[in-house]
Amino acid sequence: MSNLMQIDGxxxxxxxxxxxxxVAQRHHKxxxxxxxxxxxxxxxGCRLCIVAVExxxxxxxxxxxxxxSGMVVETTNDEIxxxxxxxxxxxxxxxxxxxxxxxxGFASGELANLCNKYEIxxxxxxxxxxxxxxxxxxxxxxxxxxxxxxxxxxxxxxxxQEGDHAINVMNRGFHTQITTEFDGLLKDSACTFCGxxxxxxxxxxxxxxxxxxxxxEVVDTPLNKTRTICPYCGVGCSVDxxxxxxxxxxxxxxxxxxxxxxxxxxxxxxxYDFVQHPDRLKTPLVREDDGELHETTWEVALHKAxxxxxxxxxxxxxxxxxxxxxxxxxxxxxxxxxxxxxxGFGTNYIDxxxxx
Amino acid sequence: MSNPLVDMEKPDVIxxxxxNMTECHPVAATGLKKAIARGAKLIVADxxxxxxxxxxHLYLPLRVGSxxxxxxxxxxxxxxxxxxxxxxxxxxxxxxxxxxxxxxQWTPEWAETITGVPAKDIxxxxxxxxxxxxxxxxxxxGITEHICGVExxxxxxxxxxxxxxxxxxxxxxxxxxxxxxxxxxxxxxxxPNNYPGFxxxxxxxxxEKFKSEYGRTIDLxxxxxKVTALELCGDSIHAMLIDGENTLLSDxxxxxxEHALRSLDHLVVIDxxxxxTAELADVVLPASAWGETDGICTNxxxxxxxxxxxxxxxxxxxxxxxxxxEIAKRMGIKGFEFDSPKPIFNExxxxxxxxxxxxxNRIENGVTDQLNNQWPVPHKEHPGTPRLHEETFxxxxxIFSNVHYRDPAETISDDFPVWLTTGRRLxxxxxxxQTGRSQGIDYLLPEESLEVNPADLEKWQLSDGEWxxxxxxxxxxxxxxxxxxxxxxxxxxxxxxxxxxxxNLLTGSGYDPITHxxxxxxxxxxxxxx
Numbered sequence: 061m062s063n064l065m066q067i068d069g070x071x072x073x074x075x076x077x078x079x080x081x082x083v084a085q086r087h088h089k090x091x092x093x094x095x096x097x098x099x100x101x102x103x104x105g106c107r108l109c110i111v112a113v114e115x116x117x118x119x120x121x122x123x124x125x126x127x128x129s130g131m132v133v134e135t136t137n138d139e140i141x142x143x144x145x146x147x148x149x150x151x152x153x154x155x156x157x158x159x160x161x162x163x164x165g166f167a168s169g170e171l172a173n174l175c176n177k178y179e180i181x182x183x184x185x186x187x188x189x190x191x192x193x194x195x196x197x198x199x200x201x202x203x204x205x206x207x208x209x210x211x212x213x214x215x216x217x218x219x220x221q222e223g224d225h226a227i228n229v230m231n232r233g234f235h236t237q238i239t240t241e242f243d244g245l246l247k248d249s250a251c252t253f254c255g256x257x258x259x260x261x262x263x264x265x266x267x268x269x270x271x272x273x274x275x276x277e278v279v280d281t282p283l284n285k286t287r288t289i290c291p292y293c294g295v296g297c298s299v300d301x302x303x304x305x306x307x308x309x310x311x312x313x314x315x316x317x318x319x320x321x322x323x324x325x326x327x328x329x330x331x332y333d334f335v336q337h338p339d340r341l342k343t344p345l346v347r348e349d350d351g352e353l354h355e356t357t358w359e360v361a362l363h364k365a366x367x368x369x370x371x372x373x374x375x376x377x378x379x380x381x382x383x384x385x386x387x388x389x390x391x392x393x394x395x396x397x398x399x400x401x402x403x404g405f406g407t408n409y410i411d412x413x414x415x416x
Numbered sequence: 417m418s419n420p421l422v423d424m425e426k427p428d429v430i431x432x433x434x435x436n437m438t439e440c441h442p443v444a445a446t447g448l449k450k451a452i453a454r455g456a457k458l459i460v461a462d463x464x465x466x467x468x469x470x471x472x473h474l475y476l477p478l479r480v481g482s483x484x485x486x487x488x489x490x491x492x493x494x495x496x497x498x499x500x501x502x503x504x505x506x507x508x509x510x511x512x513x514x515x516x517x518x519x520x521q522w523t524p525e526w527a528e529t530i531t532g533v534p535a536k537d538i539x540x541x542x543x544x545x546x547x548x549x550x551x552x553x554x555x556x557x558g559i560t561e562h563i564c565g566v567e568x569x570x571x572x573x574x575x576x577x578x579x580x581x582x583x584x585x586x587x588x589x590x591x592x593x594x595x596x597x598x599x600x601x602x603x604x605x606x607x608p609n610n611y612p613g614f615x616x617x618x619x620x621x622x623x624e625k626f627k628s629e630y631g632r633t634i635d636l637x638x639x640x641x642k643v644t645a646l647e648l649c650g651d652s653i654h655a656m657l658i659d660g661e662n663t664l665l666s667d668x669x670x671x672x673x674e675h676a677l678r679s680l681d682h683l684v685v686i687d688x689x690x691x692x693t694a695e696l697a698d699v700v701l702p703a704s705a706w707g708e709t710d711g712i713c714t715n716x717x718x719x720x721x722x723x724x725x726x727x728x729x730x731x732x733x734x735x736x737x738x739x740x741x742e743i744a745k746r747m748g749i750k751g752f753e754f755d756s757p758k759p760i761f762n763e764x765x766x767x768x769x770x771x772x773x774x775x776x777n778r779i780e781n782g783v784t785d786q787l788n789n790q791w792p793v794p795h796k797e798h799p800g801t802p803r804l805h806e807e808t809f810x811x812x813x814x815i816f817s818n819v820h821y822r823d824p825a826e827t828i829s830d831d832f833p834v835w836l837t838t839g840r841r842l843x844x845x846x847x848x849x850q851t852g853r854s855q856g857i858d859y860l861l862p863e864e865s866l867e868v869n870p871a872d873l874e875k876w877q878l879s880d881g882e883w884x885x886x887x888x889x890x891x892x893x894x895x896x897x898x899x900x901x902x903x904x905x906x907x908x909x910x911x912x913x914x915x916x917x918x919x920n921l922l923t924g925s926g927y928d929p930i931t932h933x934x935x936x937x938x939x940x941x942x943x944x945x946x
Binding site: 197198199200220221222223247252253254270273284286287288289290291292293294295296297298301303306307308318319320323324325326327328330331332333334335336337339340341342343344345346347353358361362363364365366368369370371372373375376379380381382383384385386387388389390391392393394395396397398399400401402403404406407408409410411412413414415 | 421440441442443444445446449450452453471592593594595596597598599600601602603604605606607608609611612617626630631632633634635637638639640641642643645652653654655656657658659660661663666681682684686687688689690694695697698699700701702703705706707708709710711712713714715716717719721722723724725726727728730731732733734735736737739740741742743744746747749750751752757760761763764783788842843845849850851852853854855856857859860927931932933934
């Protein structure tokens with residue numbers, strides 16, 4: 061039997077093992093989700109992704125339902141939309157705020173976006189609120205559980221993707237609470253501060269404390285995102301650098317990064333502010349007759365740099381000059397370093413820092 | 417790496433040796449964790465009970481510097497038990513008969529006497545690796561930072577060649593590179609033996625090619641390595657240009673290194689901070705940093721990727737390519753008239769057969785379903801090569817190496833009775849020029865400490881949390897003691913990240929005679945209370 065099914069009246073193909081949600085998304089159907097992260101096993105917790113399947117008595121969660129041959133699916137109708145809207149109203153009835161700052165995390169706007177889409181600005185549902193925020197003096201991860209909707213994305217990303225199992229679920233039902241072993245601080249758990257829980261959280265309950273410290277300095281212009289590669293180890297994770305004016309305010313993992321598929325570690329996620337540290341060298345320095353380094357102009361410094369190599373060449377010959385290229389700078393720098401030595405002196409007196 | 421990072425989820429048996437991947441390449445380690453969750457078996461060989469060891473199904477706690485013996489023992493068992501891939505050996509390798517004879521003497525019982533790993537565990541490791549259809553090896557500097565780094569790597573190659581575990585999904589021999597563009601630096605020809613694209617300098621054809629490109633004849637002899645150059649400072653080396661390396665803290669035997677750099681007539685350092693190395697320079701040139709610089713880098717799986725500037729550099733800081741070009745122009749060297757990194761990268765691609773199909777625009781567009789940009793990319797229509805050695809090896813046939821075990825340059829003695837091994841930690845990076853200046857990292861890792869097995873404290877009259885004096889044949893430092901079972905008895909560990917605990921004052925007992933990689937992983941020391 062061929063892998064054909066119908067979605068909203070259109071015949072589509074699927075591959076074995078694909079879920080209805082995945083097939084629908086490939087065909088640009090907008091199905092709302094909250095507990096879904098494409099990198100994780102489907103969970104079926106939030107029920108927003110329900111669709112109607114011909115022959116099924118009730119709507120099914122499309123994220124946990126596998127596509128089958130001949131399946132006829134309807135991704136939207138009045139009944140489903142009413143159901144989704146009611147579910148969303150229930151979800152937001154417990155949350156202190158919905159429109160959170162985008163610096164809280166990569167997915168932190170998901171709930172607010174859905175509320176905008178369904179034009180839910182307030183809820184008639186009132187009552188007790190669950191989730192108690194946790195004081196935690198760590199510098200990176202805010203644990204604002206009053207915004208938690210128990211989608212378990214944080215728990216699942218920590219277990220399934222990171223394999224760290226640092227956070228878990230305590231209690232059941234209304235009293236459900238995301239926590240660590242022994243309900244302690246993240247520092248005392250298996251947490252490696254990779255920040256993945258922050259980035260997958262759809263409400264900003266888990267948030268990037270470090271980025272939020274920059275909020276006061278963020279002026280009223282949009283955040284810019286620049287795609288680049290992490291500056292640390294050789295894995296080469298793709299990241300988006302978040303900037304405002306000329307300031308780096310945070311890092312988002314690139315979910316489509318070929319080497320990391322959205323994963324990062326504590327260094328790539330949080331150790332970015334060395335770039336704009338006051339210790340940065342801003343001016344060329346040359347050592348003067350007093351034996352000290354003094355600030356100077358590029359012209360003076362470059363002249364002195366070139367002059368020293370010329371002198372060494374003239375006095376000691378071409379084998380007296382050596383170049384060490386960086387394993388941190390881009391390849392253009394390493395290429396020109398070797399060209400400087402080879403074209404300049406005709407030797408192979410060039411190396412990089414890979415021997416230590 | 418012979419295989420792409422995505423393959424890390426796919427082996428049935430994973431053999432990690434000399435790699436602390438969960439701390440040093442954490443994102444790559446997530447792939448291994450997924451493989452294990454799927455049912456793959458993990459073998460970990462490491463002197464320290466690191467995070468990977470805790471996850472493993474078989475842990476081989478070998479004595480520092482004994483890797484070759486362990487691997488010879490494993491090869492012996494694979495041969496003895498007939499777990500070899502005869503078809504692969506016949507078609508793809510050479511020298512097996514000699515190797516088969518060579519290996520017969522190196523029994524696991526012999527290996528136990530060198531490594532301290534029980535012979536039966538060496539046998540189990542060999543059986544798992546040898547019987548698996550998809551077994552992959554991962555290693556890092558724990559293999560290469562030894563006087564026998566070459567033998568260690570050759571020993572791993574022997575295992576791969578015997579069993580045909582290469583050229584297929586979920587197999588291979590995979591060194592993990594430690595810096596964001598250390599692969600790219602080698603690709604670009606910043607090596608004493610190779611032009612860009614790993615073209616040998618000793619081949620007259622390559623000499624001719626670069627003569628016509630660069631307008632002058634370049635030596636047909638290999639240059640000297642950095643290690644040799646540092647030894648010759650003040651003697652025959654008188655001027656040095658260092659780009660973005662804190663040589664003084666990252667290299668072994670700091671005192672020797674400082675003396676070398678101070679004896680130069682002329683030292684020019686390009687960096688983003690006034691590092692300990694830059695402080696010794698005659699001219700310090702401020703470079704633009706990551707996040708401020710446009711350029712190309714290559715990751716550990718040979719994937720060529722674009723780095724982009726997001727903000728302006730501070731003050732007068734300039735990109736490295738501009739700085740090097742301006743020095744070259746002032747010396748009258750031709751071929752440095754660049755106004756952006758793009759033509760520089762395109763020149764590199766034009767001259768490197770492995771990059772021949774790449775150019776700036778292709779990297780700018782990134783990875784697509786059709787193009788993965790993993791070298792070699794021999795022509796424009798080529799998609800890239802995620803997996804090496806699928807049909808053939810680049811140099812023809814895989815060669816078995818009849819390696820012998822050698823002791824480290826220095827072994828423990830009455831004066832220096834404890835093994836020190838060094839490495840990195842998750843939260844700090846190298847000499848902390850970057851992580852040490854990033855807010856919050858100090859909360860996780862405020863200071864360096866020496867990891868000592870709790871049962872060894874009494875022997876050396878040390879106390880957990882107190883300071884001790886650690887000395888080697890080269891010097892002494894003071895360091896705080898941390899009792900932990902991560903260190904086995906008789907072996908201690910510290911990272912080289914903290915300037916106030918300069919562990920590389922002690923290291924530097926020797927280096928591999930071929931690669932000139934220093935034996936940073938083994939250093940006999942003495943511990944005394946302060």
